[in-house]
Amino acid sequence: MKIGFIGLGNMGAPMAAxxxxxxxxxxxxxxxxxxxxxxxxxTSAPEAVIDCDVVITMLPNGEILRxxxxxxxxxxxxxxxxxxxxxxxxxxxxxVAKQAEAEGLLAVDAPVSGGVGGATAGTLTFMAGGSxxxxxIVKALFDVMGQKAVHCGESGAGQSAKICNNxxxxxxxxxxxxxxxxxxxxxxxxQKMFDVVSTSSGYSWTMNAYCPAPGVGPKSPxxxxxxxxxxxxxxxxxxxxxxxxxxxxxxxTPMGQAxxxxxxxxxxxxxxxxxxxxxxxxxxEKRHRS
Ligand code: NAD
Numbered sequence: 305m306k307i308g309f310i311g312l313g314n315m316g317a318p319m320a321a322x323x324x325x326x327x328x329x330x331x332x333x334x335x336x337x338x339x340x341x342x343x344x345x346x347t348s349a350p351e352a353v354i355d356c357d358v359v360i361t362m363l364p365n366g367e368i369l370r371x372x373x374x375x376x377x378x379x380x381x382x383x384x385x386x387x388x389x390x391x392x393x394x395x396x397x398x399x400v401a402k403q404a405e406a407e408g409l410l411a412v413d414a415p416v417s418g419g420v421g422g423a424t425a426g427t428l429t430f431m432a433g434g435s436x437x438x439x440x441i442v443k444a445l446f447d448v449m450g451q452k453a454v455h456c457g458e459s460g461a462g463q464s465a466k467i468c469n470n471x472x473x474x475x476x477x478x479x480x481x482x483x484x485x486x487x488x489x490x491x492x493x494x495q496k497m498f499d500v501v502s503t504s505s506g507y508s509w510t511m512n513a514y515c516p517a518p519g520v521g522p523k524s525p526x527x528x529x530x531x532x533x534x535x536x537x538x539x540x541x542x543x544x545x546x547x548x549x550x551x552x553x554x555x556x557t558p559m560g561q562a563x564x565x566x567x568x569x570x571x572x573x574x575x576x577x578x579x580x581x582x583x584x585x586x587x588x589e590k591r592h593r594s
Contacts, residue, residue, distance in 0.1 A: 305329070305445070308346075308353040309360050310372055311390070312337045315416070316362035318424040319389070319449050326448040331356070350379040358385045358442060365541075366396030373400045382408040387442050389430070391415045391542060394460045394467070394549050401434065401459035410438035413459060415466040416450065419534055427451045431469075433461035467549055470542035473510070474563040477539075478584055480510045484517050485588035494520050516582035525580035533580035540567040 305328050309320040312334040324330045324342035331344040333352035339345040346352035353359045353376045363369050369392050380386065386404040388397065392415075401411035412434035422428040428450035432439055439455045446453035456465045483506070487497045498520045502512045515521030525533035532538075543564035550557040570576035570587060 305357040306355060307331070307358050307360060307445070308333075308356040308376075309343065309362070310334070310349050310352060310376065311362040311364075312339060312343075313362065313364075314420050315389075315423045316360075318420070319360070319362060319428075322423075322426045322449055323445065328445075328448075349375045352376075353380050355381055356384055357381075358387055358445060360445075361386075361388045361390060363388075363390040363392075365390070366392035369396055369400060373403055377404055377407050377409065380404075380407070380409055383410070385410045385412060385438055385441050387412045387414060387445070389414050389416055391466055391545070392463060393545050394463045395552065397433065397463045398460040410435065410441065411459060412438045412442055413462040414442070414446070414453070415462055417466070417469065418450070422450070430454070431456050431462045431465040433457055433459050433463065463545075464549070467542055467546040470539070471546040471557065471560040471563070474539050474543050474567060474581070475559045476508045477510045477514075477516065477581055478563055478566055480508060481516050481582070481584040481588050484585055485591070488589065510582070514582060516585040524582065526582055526585070530580045530583040530586070532578070533582070536567060536576040536579055536581045536583060537571050539581040540564070540571050543567055 307323055307328050307330045309330055309332040312320060312332050317340045320330050320332050320343050321340040331346050331352045332339045333346040333349050349372055359380060361369060361372055363372060369388060369390055386409050397413040404411040412432050414430045414432040416428040416430055418428040426449055430446045430450050430453040432453055432455050456462055494517045498515060501507060514524045516526050518526040525531060546560050547564050576583060
């Protein structure tokens with residue numbers, strides 16, 4: 305396929321490189337980042353999308369996505385697909401899809417899980433929203449960039465699935481970290497704590513696969529001085545998106561709210577920016593009840 309790729313940052317660059325390696329004709333644009341080897345460089349976003357079958361965006365947030373959409377939609381070929389893989393608010397995803405469809409394009413929102421490691425290895429998970437027809441066209445690209453793609457429903461459904469998943473992830477990481485800090489103060493050995501919880505009803509992905517305690521469980525960012533991994537500020541971004549969505553549909557999400565407040569304090573006041581989101585454990589370690 306002829307593919308335009310807008311946003312070649314930490315995630316976009318390896319995704320575009322994998323599409324090129326699989327034999328696709330890829331043209332990329334990013335005002336700041338360099339273009340990976342094999343990808344043709346465009347001098348503007350509208351230039352990158354000319355005659356493309358699919359245009360992929362991998363951008364920081366909904367506001368930037370909306371402005372890029374305004375720029376590129378008029379230059380996209382009728383019948384081509386606007387595939388946004390950024391993590392953005394549900395409303396922006398739906399608005400951009402509506403705008404694209406009004407101009408005779410197809411649209412898919414497909415945020416990813418798997419981070420930079422998954423983007424590089426081509427093992428991302430895609431959660432997609434859009435029509436069956438649009439999903440069927442981009443499925444072959446998901447197979448190159450990832451290992452799994454779930455068609456979740458209409459436009460916005462991919463973003464909805466992503467923020468619900470990450471709300472669970474943020475809440476669970478905090479619960480795992482505070483339980484380790486409590487266990488420490490009770491004099492319980494961390495390895496014993498892991499051995500019990502990872503095979504008991506408190507088990508979770510954060511305990512079993514991404515343990516926040518160094519030297520315990522499989523290798524994780526905790527074993528690399530809490531270098532991300534998945535940065536605390538990205539977790540905060542996703543928790544904010546989930547609360548924004550909860551507010552819009554009047555859903556009661558007290559644990560998601562508490563997780564957002566904690567990550568916000570951690571990132572903005574306690575030096576957590578730039579650390580992995582599992583660095584909540586050393587944070588709790590240092591703290592007292594009041
Ligand atoms: P990044 O900041 O490394 O990359 C974003 C790129 O977009 C930058 O290179 C920037 O120059 C470019 N950009 C900004 N404005 C632009 C514009 N107007 N036109 C074209 N390009 C523009 O971020 P990232 O880590 O690659 O993340 C991208 C998206 O993927 C985000 O929505 C993020 O939430 C999501 N995500 C990231 C991870 C991760 O682990 N990094 C994991 C899952 C999802």
